Amino acid sequence: MNTPPCKPFIEVANIYKSYGSIAVLKGISMTIQAGDVACIIGPSGSGKSTLLRCLNGLVSVDRGTIRVDDFSVELLQSEKELVPLRHKVSMVFQQYNLFPHKTVLQNIMMAPIQVLGHNKQDVHERAVKLLAKVQLSGKENAYPGELSGGQQQRVAIARALAMQPEIILFDEVTAALDPEMVQEVLNVIRDLASEGMTCVLVTHEMRFAQQVADQVFFTDGGVMVEHGAPDRFFNNPSDPRLKSFLAKVL
Amino acid sequence: MLFSLDFEWLADPLYQDWLLEGLGTTLAITGVGTILMLIIGVVGAAIIHFNIPVAKPLTIIMIDLFRNTPPLVQLLFLYFMLSDLGMSYTDATTGERIPLLSGFACVVISLALYNGSIAIEVIRSGINSVPRQTVEGGISLGYSRAQIFRWIELPIALRLTIPNMTSNVVSLIKTSAQAALVAVTDVMFYATQITLETFLNLEVMIVLWLIYLVITTLVVLLAKQLAKALTIPGFGAGAMK
Amino acid sequence: MSKETTSATFGFFGVVAALLAVLLTLYGQGTGEALRVLFDRSSLLLTGSSNFSGFGGGFSANVIISVLSMAIALVCGFFLGGAMVSPNAMVRSVAVVFMNLLRSSPWLVVLYAMLYLLPFNVSIFGHHIFVSPFLKAVIGLSFPVTAYIAEAFRNGIHAVPDGQWESARALGYRRGQILRLIILPQAFPLMLPNLMTTYAMLFIGTSLVVVTGTSDVLSIGKTVIASDGDDYAAAVYLYILLLFFLFAYPLATWTRALERSLSKGK
Secondary structure, X not given: OOOOOOOOOEEEEEEEEEEOOEEEEEEEEEEEXXXXXXXXXXXXXXXXXXXXXXXXXXXXXXXXXXXXXXXXXXXXXXXXXXXXXXXXXXXXXXXXXXXXXXXXXXXXXXXXXXXXXXXXXXXXXXXXXXXXHOOOOOOOOOOHHHOOHHHHHHHHHHHHHHOOOOEEEEEOOXXXXXXXXXXXXXXXXXXXXXXXXXXXXXXXXXXXXXXXXXXXXXXXXXXXXXXXXXXXXXXXXXXXXXXXXXHHHO | OOOOOOOHHHHOHHHHHHHHHHHHHHHHHHHHHHHHHHHHHHHHHHHHHOOXXXXXXXXXXXXXXXXXXXXXXXXXXXXXXXHHOOOEEEOOOOOOEEEOOOHHHHHHHHHHHHHHHHHHHHHHHHHHOOOHHHHHHHHHOOOOHHHHHHHHHHHHHHHHXXXXXXXXXXXXXXXXXXXXXXXXXXXXHHHHHHHHHHOOHHHHHHHHHHHXXXXXXXXXXXXXXXXXXXXXXXOOOOOOO | OOHHHHHHHXXXXXXXXXXXXXXXXXXXXXXXXXXXXXXXXXXXXXXXXXXXXXXXXXXXXXXXXXXXXXXXXXXXXXXXHHHHOOOOHHHHHHHHHHHHHHHOOOHHHHHHHHHHHOOOXXXXXXXXXXXXXXXXXXXXXXXXXXXXXXXXXXXXXXXXXXXHHHHHHHOOOOHHHHHHHHHHHHHHHHHHHHHHHHHHHHHHHHHHHHHHOOOEHHHHHHHHHHHHOHHHHHHHHHHHXXXXXXXXXXXXXXXXXXXXXXXXXX
């Protein structure tokens, strides 16, 4: 992890995205190294979530290039072409997005079996281990609706991990949680980061970003205003917009 | 007159046989009809959902036609069209033309199409009420649109539509009484036969009405059990919206 | 054109075209002949008279029966629905059971029952009134429809927020006044799409009155088939399908538009 890799793992260059007449991304670029934890912060409506969704092709860009490892994401059009990318890049959502009609264990096991065609036995073993990792052993047969928000979000993380991804995208995963549940989810992400998983987070948890992130990005109005290591970023911001934002949230 | 009802005819073995035989036919019609209706509902909803060229406009025309015309006229048309197409044979003794496809088949097909058109709309509205985020979860895990339909949207939609689908089945059962009008020997047919012999119109109609009441009530109870067995814990009560 | 108008227009012309296509497939070379028969018989099928000289038979009978049944059912349904929201638990449960019994009976069974149950003559104050098959059909159809209307009525009242009752009570209104002056004016627009759907269902259900011996469109269709030959049976039934569709489809489109404007207004 400490050896500087020759080539960034994720490279976003000058991307644009509009919904009708509303421009959401106006020429954003960023690079993220393998094993890094990158946090994207910024005011609501600044295009953070859209930027994140571009990384795994949930949203297609109008212009610009996105490279994730060997994939040129902007060139992948059909669902079929996107499947290998989604194998590599998992995502966890603000609203958990679990499948309500399946148990916790089924939620975790479904995609590896149905999408990746993995052996059921292996996936089951993996799923049980992952549940233990997110400290939900014993909840295998519960349904998502029977769990608290924090528990559901941890299931969602386990589900993402079951795809054996190399990158996980976290889209404001603690924003819908009650305050007392935020920590249990952040702890799981912190563990993942320390294991060397590449994580990209859109978050409002500034303290978490400060402690865990290798790089912090600040977007506002669809452009990348400033980025850097958390130390300099939080303690010595240069851009006035970032300064006023930090003054409000810190 | 109202208070001197005569139910002694019910003790007549012939009438008992008739009613039982008719009941059997009615149950067969509604059973096969329901299965076909569900198949049409799922296939039709899938065709519209996936925006399949040619098939989609045809499906929509079918829904508009069947939902806005009387099922009885649909049945009569089907019955005579099939004989017009030459799918009939001439009875040697009476010289009468008899349709090749039995009245039974016509009744089942017409019910399946009429209630199937309703079923398509019911399932479609179920699919539309699957939360957008749940679908997005599937996309991000690499599911294809077909896989999302098969594993996520359809299972949730079918559960959500149980109440509406139950009324549709009840409607199918009630509509099936029109089978008697194309000489299919269902319970309605035999009941009218009995009234012709006994002139006990009120009594026979009360029994007939009770028979339908029992069938539909059983279906509703069965559907409730099914809904209970398939409940998604914590879903639907505003827990996941 | 809005998306809804486009799809309604598509459905309308699509169905008409589909019916024509079926006619062409069935009759091939003989389509012209079949159309001529339908044209000649149009007056009979539409009005029950041979040269548009009167109405009250054929398709017009179906329309009249549906309107009269609806009128009866609206009155009865509002009373039954009112009983279903009565503060008296006894009245309420009897009304609910009655509604469910009415609703779950097949229309054909009810019509048959009417056919034999209603006497042919009723004498009121010495006046003898002949209960025609037409009247029996009207009364028979109004029974199940009453149940649907009662339910629509109840649902409409339940759709008005409870706060309306509370605030009206706080202002000193009595129960009857609240229902009449405050709840119903709000509930009626909510009920309207439901009532229209019920009417469409009733209208389509008028095809069943053929069993009562009324001169409705199906009975006349059968007469036409009997006189012009079985060969034209499919054509006649297609024509009747078209008639029902031309009446019911605009109604359904209108109902959908109403529903949309209601859900938008929320």
